[in-house]
Amino acid sequence: MVELLINGIKTQAVAGTTVLEAAREMGIIIPTLCYHEGLSHYGACRICIVEVVKGNRSSLEASCTLPVEEGQVILTDSERVKKRRKVIMELLLSSCPNSKTLQDMAANMGVNEVRFKIKNRDCILCGLCVRYCKEQMQAGVIGFVGRGTSRRVSTAFEAKPEECRNCGGCEWICPVCERACTADNLVNGLCGGCQNLVPVETCPICVHCSESVGISGQKVYW
Amino acid sequence: MIGTHEKVATIIERYAGNNDSLIPILQDVQSEYHYLPEDAIREVAHQRNLPLIQVYGVATFFKSFSLKPRGRHIINVCMGTACHVRNAQGVLKEVERKLGIGVGETTRDMEYTLETVNCLGACALGPIVVADETYHSQMTPGKVKKVLNQ
Amino acid sequence: MTVSTKMANVTELEELRARILVEHAANHLSLVTSTGTCGLACGAGEVANALSKTVADLGLSDSVDIKTTGCHGFCAIEPVVVIYPERILYQHVTPEDVPEIISESVINKRIVERLLFRDPLTGETITHEQDIPFYQKQTKLVLDKNRLIDPTNIDDYLALDGYSALAKALFKSQPEQIIEEIKSSGLRGRGGAGFPTGRKWESVRNAYSYDGIRYVICNADEGDPGAYMDRSLLEGNPHSIIEGMIIGAYAIGAHDGYVYVRYEYPLAVNNLTIALEQAREYGLLGEDILGSGFNFDINISRGGGAFICGESTALMASLEGKIGEPRAKHIHTSESGLHGRPSDLNNVETWANVPLIINRGADWYSRIGTKGSKGTKIFSLVGKINNTGLVEVPMGISLKEIIYDIGGGIPNGKKFKAVQTGGPSGGCIPESMIDLPVDFDRLVEAGSIMGSGGMIVMDKDTCMVDVARYFVNFLTEESCGKCVPCREGLDRMLDILTDITEGRGKEGDIELMEELGETIKDTALCALGTSAPNPVLSTIRYFRDEYEAHIREKRCPAGVCKSLITFTIDAAKCTGCMVCARECPQGAITGKKKQPHVIDQTKCIKCGLCRDNCKFDAVIVS
Numbered sequence: 001m002v003e004l005l006i007n008g009i010k011t012q013a014v015a016g017t018t019v020l021e022a023a024r025e026m027g028i029i030i031p032t033l034c035y036h037e038g039l040s041h042y043g044a045c046r047i048c049i050v051e052v053v054k055g056n057r058s059s060l061e062a063s064c065t066l067p068v069e070e071g072q073v074i075l076t077d078s079e080r081v082k083k084r085r086k087v088i089m090e091l092l093l094s095s096c097p098n099s100k101t102l103q104d105m106a107a108n109m110g111v112n113e114v115r116f117k118i119k120n121r122d123c124i125l126c127g128l129c130v131r132y133c134k135e136q137m138q139a140g141v142i143g144f145v146g147r148g149t150s151r152r153v154s155t156a157f158e159a160k161p162e163e164c165r166n167c168g169g170c171e172w173i174c175p176v177c178e179r180a181c182t183a184d185n186l187v188n189g190l191c192g193g194c195q196n197l198v199p200v201e202t203c204p205i206c207v208h209c210s211e212s213v214g215i216s217g218q219k220v221y222w
Numbered sequence: 223m224i225g226t227h228e229k230v231a232t233i234i235e236r237y238a239g240n241n242d243s244l245i246p247i248l249q250d251v252q253s254e255y256h257y258l259p260e261d262a263i264r265e266v267a268h269q270r271n272l273p274l275i276q277v278y279g280v281a282t283f284f285k286s287f288s289l290k291p292r293g294r295h296i297i298n299v300c301m302g303t304a305c306h307v308r309n310a311q312g313v314l315k316e317v318e319r320k321l322g323i324g325v326g327e328t329t330r331d332m333e334y335t336l337e338t339v340n341c342l343g344a345c346a347l348g349p350i351v352v353a354d355e356t357y358h359s360q361m362t363p364g365k366v367k368k369v370l371n372q
Numbered sequence: 373m374t375v376s377t378k379m380a381n382v383t384e385l386e387e388l389r390a391r392i393l394v395e396h397a398a399n400h401l402s403l404v405t406s407t408g409t410c411g412l413a414c415g416a417g418e419v420a421n422a423l424s425k426t427v428a429d430l431g432l433s434d435s436v437d438i439k440t441t442g443c444h445g446f447c448a449i450e451p452v453v454v455i456y457p458e459r460i461l462y463q464h465v466t467p468e469d470v471p472e473i474i475s476e477s478v479i480n481k482r483i484v485e486r487l488l489f490r491d492p493l494t495g496e497t498i499t500h501e502q503d504i505p506f507y508q509k510q511t512k513l514v515l516d517k518n519r520l521i522d523p524t525n526i527d528d529y530l531a532l533d534g535y536s537a538l539a540k541a542l543f544k545s546q547p548e549q550i551i552e553e554i555k556s557s558g559l560r561g562r563g564g565a566g567f568p569t570g571r572k573w574e575s576v577r578n579a580y581s582y583d584g585i586r587y588v589i590c591n592a593d594e595g596d597p598g599a600y601m602d603r604s605l606l607e608g609n610p611h612s613i614i615e616g617m618i619i620g621a622y623a624i625g626a627h628d629g630y631v632y633v634r635y636e637y638p639l640a641v642n643n644l645t646i647a648l649e650q651a652r653e654y655g656l657l658g659e660d661i662l663g664s665g666f667n668f669d670i671n672i673s674r675g676g677g678a679f680i681c682g683e684s685t686a687l688m689a690s691l692e693g694k695i696g697e698p699r700a701k702h703i704h705t706s707e708s709g710l711h712g713r714p715s716d717l718n719n720v721e722t723w724a725n726v727p728l729i730i731n732r733g734a735d736w737y738s739r740i741g742t743k744g745s746k747g748t749k750i751f752s753l754v755g756k757i758n759n760t761g762l763v764e765v766p767m768g769i770s771l772k773e774i775i776y777d778i779g780g781g782i783p784n785g786k787k788f789k790a791v792q793t794g795g796p797s798g799g800c801i802p803e804s805m806i807d808l809p810v811d812f813d814r815l816v817e818a819g820s821i822m823g824s825g826g827m828i829v830m831d832k833d834t835c836m837v838d839v840a841r842y843f844v845n846f847l848t849e850e851s852c853g854k855c856v857p858c859r860e861g862l863d864r865m866l867d868i869l870t871d872i873t874e875g876r877g878k879e880g881d882i883e884l885m886e887e888l889g890e891t892i893k894d895t896a897l898c899a900l901g902t903s904a905p906n907p908v909l910s911t912i913r914y915f916r917d918e919y920e921a922h923i924r925e926k927r928c929p930a931g932v933c934k935s936l937i938t939f940t941i942d943a944a945k946c947t948g949c950m951v952c953a954r955e956c957p958q959g960a961i962t963g964k965k966k967q968p969h970v971i972d973q974t975k976c977i978k979c980g981l982c983r984d985n986c987k988f989d990a991v992i993v994s
Contacts, residue, residue, distance in 0.1 A: 065699075084891050088857060091856055148848055
């Protein structure tokens with residue numbers, strides 16, 4: 001066990017686990033997209049960044065791949081974290097505005113404009129489907145193809161492989177396909193639809209119902 | 223005619239006992255065919271017992287691989303920094319205009335394929351155009367015609 | 373080669389060296405042609421062939437040695453022929469010059485004046501290589517042997533004390549002592565980040581490996597556009613790298629080595645392959661090296677063409693046959709690298725420094741350079757500079773000395789504007805900071821980095837916004853695409869920069885780029901991403917006014933950005949030679965013979981052909 005300080009609260013965690021897991025254990029919500037409990041850690045979406053304080057200096061790290069360490073000082077909700085997360089959120093929304101998961105998360109973070117060009121790529125390349133197919137279904141038929149902005153998720157030669165069992169897991173786990181945003185018009189990249197609903201002021205208890213939902217006492221949009 | 227299976231097998235033979243050699247194998251396959259044909263990629267995956275998507279992913283990730291057949295002549299324009307500050311983009315535009323194709327494309331008669339490279343490390347001589355392994359240094363848009371005529 | 377048997381001990385190595393030295397002393401006169409990639413591109417291959425042929429035809433083969441070496445560093449004057457022992461240097465030699473060189477300089481011992489180097493600043497001719505200011509002001513430690521060695525002949529390397537550092541390491545030191553020596557020399561990685569080499573070796577040596585396997589890897593994936601010192605070393609002196617790697621492997625306790633080299637460097641791969649074979653043949657590589665009981669061998673792995681593979685975890689992934697995608701480095705590669713084993717990765721130039729340090733001692737080495745940066749560094753001086761080439765200088769030398777004293781200043785007397793260091797991850801340093809001493813730490817303070825040592829000199833005709841856009845475009849293509857800030861962030865940054873260079877910039881763009889840049893810097897997964905905004909942030913820091921001119925006045929002060937410039941013909945200078953009208957692909961230029969011509973702006977595509985072809989400088993860009 002190692003002892004660390006998260007948001008000023010002392011806590012213990014099993015060595016080898018991650019800061020994200022330790023924080024969630026304490027009921028602290030850190031938004032995630034490419035993370036899934038049942039899959040290997042990937043660290044690609046960077047939305048789960050936290051501030052790691054070392055003396056006078058600090059750096060931002062993705063909490064889902066950051067192992068807990070003795071004496072670590074972590075801030076999950078500092079001004080710097082919030083500021084950077086919002087820009088990442090804008091980038092994600094601009095590449096994939098039709099995801100309800102993203103729109104909800106953006107609303108919860110208080111993102112109220114997207115200042116970048118909207119690209120409608122319909123995929124945030126979180127790789128959940130890739131890892132699900134490989135690690136849970138032992139099929140391993142989808143993967144990343146190309147690089148940079150041409151990177152996409154695909155099967156080899158775009159053909160349906162024999163090994164695919166039509167399990168549908170890739171669609172199920174996708175934060176874009178499964179929960180599409182149905183708003184008719186986007187204003188500045190935001191759907192706005194959800195924000196017009198009355199916010200559920202508080203969650204009675206946190207059951208980790210969805211990664212985009214806040215904790216007890218926080219303002220939450222459904 | 224030797225089939226793809228045998229050709230790929232001969233190449234893979236060279237790397238027997240070395241598990242780290244997917245990229246060198248694909249490079250050898252590419253120099254055999256001038257590009258990476260689908261059945262050759264499938265053969266590599268099959269014979270090396272690798273997931274097809276891994277081989278396909280690698281083949282599409284690295285710049286040296288082409289999944290499309292390439293022309294008889296390869297025109298490579300260096301887009302390194304030193305070439306850039308000496309108007310490499312002007313040279314590239316002129317090559318594109320003269321050949322009527324964009325970067326990564328091949329002329330319809332399969333004569334020319336136009337590619338760019340990030341730096342050939344011959345920065346003193348920029349801008350550089352490599353036409354079939356012959357280096358042409360200190361290029362200008364005006365010299366493009368001469369190089370292509372050769 | 374004299375002996376082709378394996379050497380079983382150090383005595384045999386020294387005996388062989390003595391024999392080679394006697395043999396080399398026999399031929400006093402030798403003509404050396406520099407045949408690196410740059411030299412060959414300029415026709416040095418033909419020159420060397422002509423020299424061999426002429427010497428043979430005249431029956432001089434016994435008294436005159438014809439030798440080809442790697443790059444000498446002074447690329448601007450290639451092809452170069454140097455006559456030893458006096459070191460008479462002839463520049464821009466063509467095969468047609470060869471008979472004259474042989475008859476005049478070899479037979480009649482006279483100088484061929486017209487082929488001598490001419491100083492671009494003073495205009496005077498210089499006869500001897502060692503008197504040329506470009507060479508005189510350098511401290512060549514690592515690069516020096518390039519001019520003396522035929523890289524395809526191991527004997528040349530042995531003649532210059534080659535592999536003596538290896539013998540010293542294997543038989544006179546314990547691995548821990550070697551690590552101590554490297555640590556106290558202060559050597560820092562030459563690949564970019566400048567991590568202390570000795571400390572890296574130590575952590576790999578001490579890291580736990582369940583089966584005892586450890587790897588040493590040479591990073592020769594020199595991806596920074598504008599940097600080519602690694603290519604020059606691989607082509608010109610491959611044994612210095614091999615020797616460094618064997619010493620490193622011995623210190624670390626590794627038996628397998630890899631050189632990961634770019635596929636774009638065919639000559640480097642070729643020369644390195646030959647060097648490895650010769651080292652094996654001599655018993656310097658493989659089983660029981662020089663009878664020491666130590667085993668080590670090196671594999672060459674050609675890269676697939678991806679800038680990201682210069683990053684350690686991506687390089688190792690690619691060696692394993694996967695896509696070159698970095699992973700989070702909370703577990704260092706020194707603990708879990710290639711195949712999950714402790715792995716040491718050093719850059720080409722770093723490895724080449726190792727034999728020097730072992731031979732001459734850490735004390736000697738640490739006296740060169742500054743407090744935090746020891747030794748020399750090779751820079752590639754390219755762009756708008758007179759003496760383009762590779763220069764090796766002690767750390768701490770000022771930019772001014774590099775650019776003016778060694779580089780010979782800016783061509784055509786134009787005004788120096790900035791120098792870009794560190795490749796795509798670096799930044800631009802403005803003219804006002806020309807006295808900056810160049811070392812790892814001072815460059816970081818100035819908003820740039822050392823990187824692998826590219827120095828791209830820019831004059832007043834270089835548009836800084838265009839340069840920033842160039843680098844962001846480069847990085848957008850080279851980003852592996854794994855993490856959001858790098859993949860999407862750079863792409864949006866490119867959108868904004870493209871808008872600015874094409875006249876669609878708007879107020880707030882600069883601030884948005886600053887915010888986005890800081891976000892990418894803070895949150896990207898690997899070093900490619902976290903340093904990617906440097907070119908943009910540093911140009912905004914020093915050249916904000918240029919950005920503002922593009923955005924507010926829709927004007928490109930340097931006359932580069934196509935959408936913001938127009939080509940016109942100066943009627944006073946135009947002679948009506950009609951060349952431009954003939955060359956114009958759009959038929960946009962009209963005019964009668966011997967009458968001033970006019971460009972139709974509606975047809976002009978701004979390709980610049982007219983300006984290139986005008987012999988009277990009559991085409992004006994505004």
